Amino acid sequence: MSDMHLPSAAGGKIMLVGLGPGSHEHLTARARAAIAEADTVIGYVTYIRLVAELLEGKEVIKKSMTEELDRAIEAFDRARQGRKVALISSGDAGVYGMAGPTFEVLFQAGWTPESGIEVEIIPGASALNTCAALVGAPLTHDFCAISLSDLLTPWPTIARRLDAVAAADFVVALYNPKSGRRTRQIVEARRLFLRHRRPDTPVAIVKSAYRPKQRVEFTTLEKMTECDIGMLSTVLIGNSNTFVQHGLMVTPRGYHNKYDVESGATHSGEQAGRSLSTGLTGWLAGLHSSGLGAAELAALHRLPEDYIAALLAEAPTPDDTEEAAA
């Protein structure tokens, strides 16, 4: 990298551009404009190919998959020469993309937001959004993303996260599920999930979303490792309420907890526009009036005993008392 103490030419800019899934229809107007504004475009060869017709007259720097830091260093060097650089990522640049490594390189070199090189992050639809859109509505309740890549993350860290989110009943999007060399990670993910989830939990595997080789496969947690999964696949694992109907994977938002979904009538004890009777206030009231101890309540609700004990030690608020009386 160039010496940071050399003066920078004015006007340098780094644009971290998320391309979305890779089809032109899903490239945002701002992403297109950022590429048009750039003098230099840097990216992984496949992403450069995705936007090839927008690159005429520009300096194009193609890098391999593993050269993320090189891409960031190159972008910084060019920006210091006063150039406008678009660093392109698939999906969103901030989701397992170039945004993090770029800031790490910039901070390491002593860059600050005031130092004359502007940085703009241009969001794009991430694989979890685009893959979800192709299979239905799997992310309509709490979800998270876990990457199975152990190239930079120790396996015990990944395994602990898989175990925790499986137990906590999140819908999960698995990024980087499998590659030519990394074939066992998805098998271990399944093993950890099966400790907490039913074998027939719905799973959707989306490969090359919105690209010419797009493929969508529905399966179950038990059978998912038998499916065609590769570097360009995202694996969506449902929660305990997720179902598949008419070829669509849906995770209920929770309306059935409050309403009769057919008639729209509110269940007894529930009110439209108010927290559920088992929401925080109602639940606290129930804890105080249950007559049970912290250990029993902790086991009942699968929550830490010290948390329940702390709640029981606090005097019920007027709100709690009102809920208990309702």
Ligand SMILES: C[S@@+](CC[C@H](N)C(=O)[O-])C[C@H]1O[C@@H](n2cnc3c(N)ncnc32)[C@H](O)[C@@H]1O
């Ligand atoms: C290094 S991560 C990049 C993620 C990207 N920044 C994003 O926001 O989607 C690469 C992983 O993203 C997922 N992915 C990216 N593009 C995809 C696509 N078009 N279809 C399915 N999965 C995709 C795959 O899990 C792949 O292994």
